[in-house]
Amino acid sequence: MPGSIPFSRDFDFEYGRMEQVAPMVRRIVARNPSRFTWHGTGTYVIGEGNVAVIDPGPDLAEHVDALLAALDGENVTHLLVTHTHRDHSPACAAVQAATGARTYGFGRHGSGRIDRGVQVEEGADHDFVPDVHLSHGDVVSGDGWSMECVHTPGHTSNHLCYQLREQKALFCGDHVMGWSTTIISPPDGDIVSYLASLELLLDRQDDLYWPTHGPCISDPKPLVKALIAHRLERAEEIRACLANNVHRIADMVPRMYPELPKAMHPAAARSVFSTLIYLIERGEAICEGELDVAARFALDSTAGA
Numbered sequence: 001m002p003g004s005i006p007f008s009r010d011f012d013f014e015y016g017r018m019e020q021v022a023p024m025v026r027r028i029v030a031r032n033p034s035r036f037t038w039h040g041t042g043t044y045v046i047g048e049g050n051v052a053v054i055d056p057g058p059d060l061a062e063h064v065d066a067l068l069a070a071l072d073g074e075n076v077t078h079l080l081v082t083h084t085h086r087d088h089s090p091a092c093a094a095v096q097a098a099t100g101a102r103t104y105g106f107g108r109h110g111s112g113r114i115d116r117g118v119q120v121e122e123g124a125d126h127d128f129v130p131d132v133h134l135s136h137g138d139v140v141s142g143d144g145w146s147m148e149c150v151h152t153p154g155h156t157s158n159h160l161c162y163q164l165r166e167q168k169a170l171f172c173g174d175h176v177m178g179w180s181t182t183i184i185s186p187p188d189g190d191i192v193s194y195l196a197s198l199e200l201l202l203d204r205q206d207d208l209y210w211p212t213h214g215p216c217i218s219d220p221k222p223l224v225k226a227l228i229a230h231r232l233e234r235a236e237e238i239r240a241c242l243a244n245n246v247h248r249i250a251d252m253v254p255r256m257y258p259e260l261p262k263a264m265h266p267a268a269a270r271s272v273f274s275t276l277i278y279l280i281e282r283g284e285a286i287c288e289g290e291l292d293v294a295a296r297f298a299l300d301s302t303a304g305a
């Protein structure tokens with residue numbers, strides 16, 4: 001249950017104010033709060049004088065203006081993007097126009113995220129194409145800092161985390177959030193990849209995480225372990241639903257998320273759908289007819305014999 005995940009919702013900030021949050025690390029929060037972004041997008045600035053910006057943020061003039069004003073007299077050399085959701089990458093265009101900095105990322109967005117007209121997460125930015133395509137293990141260096149790229153597909157297929165090597169600090173985008181679980185919405189969101197990308201973090205030596213939404217995660221591995229356990233518990237709940245003749249996602253969501261506001265049910269349905277795909281890939285469940293969030297699902301009666 002979500003209650004067992006060690007979330008931290010203690011987040012001290014002021015919109016539009018650039019704040020030094022660690023040596024070499026500053027953050028400014030955009031005023032784009034939503035049920036997907038919590039208080040809004042945290043844009044990070046790395047270095048001093050010649051700086052990198054991680055996730056310039058949404059296409060919001062107030063945010064771009066505040067970011068550029070705070071960097072007046074400095075030189076932006078790199079724009080690093082974790083992934084192409086609209087709360088992360090669109091401001092690259094305006095910041096690049098103002099600074100001439102090159103953009104870095106894994107690649108363009110995989111696919112669309114709108115399910116039957118209901119917004120289930122921050123939408124995709126299909127316009128963003130990085131000037132420099134990054135792969136897992138690449139290192140990007142600037143003035144006094146270097147970043148190791150960690151490909152972490154799951155939330156999106158093109159999601160990258162960046163480790164500031166000088167501080168063993170991982171800028172983890174939306175892969176891990178301190179305040180909430182991450183939305184995994186098929187087809188671009190993929191729970192099998194997501195679990196593998198969480199396991200990948202357990203094998204790494206990162207001292208702390210800076211997520212895009214919310215405060216620093218100072219003791220990351222217990223949180224990552226709890227997030228993995230949480231997903232596996234959800235899978236178990238879905239097995240129980242199927243065993244108890246609850247075959248449709250629309251009927252599973254109210255059982256599995258009794259306290260979730262109705263407005264969030266479509267997003268939860270996408271997460272349940274992603275977990276059903278995981279069970280299908282494991283040979284534990286089947287989808288009757290076309291694979292769709294509205295389909296009828298069942299346990300695979302041939303499994304476990």
Ligand SMILES: [Zn+2]
Nearest residue numbers: 085122155174
């Ligand atoms: Zn995202």
